[in-house]
Amino acid sequence: MRSLRRGRRPLLLAAAVVALAALVAPTVLGVFALVTVAEAVIATGLVALAGAVAVLGAAAFLLRRSMREMSQVVKTQTRTVTETLGRDRLETIRALDATRARVNRIQSDALPKLSQRITGAIAKQGRNDYEQQVAWNELSRHLDTAPFMPPLRGWAASPDVLRVLVHHIDHLRPDLVVEFGSGASSVWIGYALRRAGGGRLVAVEHDARYAELSRTLVASHGLDDIVEVRTAPLTGIEPATVTVGDEEVVTADRWYDADVLADLDGIGLVFVDGPPKATGRHARYPALPALMPHCTEDVVFVLDDADRPDERAVGDRWLAEHPELHRTEEHAEKGAHVFSRKGV
Structure with a gap:
């Protein structure tokens, strides 16, 4: 065009x-x-x-x-x-x-x-x-518990790990049981001690509000003469750097205020179910070195959530630092590792 x-x-x-x-x-x-x-x-x-x-x-x-x-x-x-x-x-x-x-x-x-x-x-x-x-x-x-028991699993301990604890209470008849963490498990352990004919439980809880709820729960089952819930806020501790496999791990810098543990002696069973994971790496490690000097010769430590890599690493550190200990891995939903002295 x-x-x-x-x-x-x-x-x-x-x-x-x-x-x-x-x-x-x-x-x-x-x-x-x-x-x-x-x-x-x-x-x-x-x-x-x-x-x-x-x-x-x-x-x-x-x-x-x-x-x-x-x-x-x-x-x-x-x-x-x-x-x-x-x-x-x-x-x-x-x-x-x-x-x-x-x-x-x-x-x-x-x-x-x-x-x-x-x-x-x-x-x-x-x-x-x-x-x-x-x-x-x-x-x-x-x-022979009350008809309405507090629920287990989830945040609380699972029935299978409590069965492990009850077995050791029946066998050891401990005068004193220490639990890190409190709640439903405190009630069940209280019933186990009552059935065993004696002993008391000191449950250590870092959260003041949750500690009060645990005390109310214990009292509602008539176990406050057996179970004592102590509030121990998480306080600063010196972190450590440890090697786990090929990884350098800086451990948690907080743990329970040790002052609430000062009067405890003759501990026969320890249930380590705290502090929570969010506290930091190897947050549950201090339990054994802090309490071991106050324990009986046949003391048993039960570490909950042992299927988690961090808890397994905590158990490895305990065994490396205390060669007299033996670890038994119990079949449990979340994993349960039992530590006791060899030959006892």
Whole structure:
């Protein structure tokens, strides 16, 4: 279209020249009397006709050239659009193929593994639930507890680890049991000591509000003559740097205020279920070195949550620093490691 517009200028110029010649010719010829009026008119008509033919021919030529250019442009644009659509289609096909391949891999590989893991987790949870129910029933019958006991598991100790504690209370008949952490487990241990015929429990709790709730719970079961809940806020201690495997670990810089433990002596059983994990690395380590000098020869330490790597590392440190100790790993939902002196 641009070439057509460009070709219009010479066409108009040629037309103007022809028109001018057609107008001037009769006058010029008549002035010089070279032709008659009729001949002049005929000559003018022929010139005009020839000019018109010339103009039409030029216009046809320009139109044809413009059409060729337009056709070429259309072909070029069509080819570009076709190639672009082809590339987009190819990329779309490739993307769909890649997606289809990923879906196939998920169906053939990931889904069966995920299904297997889910099935395994459900089966494991079912076994745990059954074992905890069995342990709960055994504890209730053995201890002759009240009909409505505080719930276990979750933040509280699980029935299976309490079964371990009750077994050692029945065997050791300790005069004094120390528990780090308080709550539902304090009530169950209180019932175990009452059944054993003596002994008392000192439960050490860092949270003052929770300690008060534990005291209320103990009193509601009539065990406040056996169970004492002491509030011992977490206070600053000197952290240590220890090597665990290939890792350098900086231990927790807080532990229970040791002043609340100063009057304890003759400890026969220690249940280590605190401080909470958020206190820091190896937060439960200080329990054994702090209490060991105040324990009986046949003392037993029970470390809860021993399936956690941090608690296992705590037990490793205890054994390394006290070679007279022996560790027994009890089967429990959260893991329970029992430490006692060898040969006792």
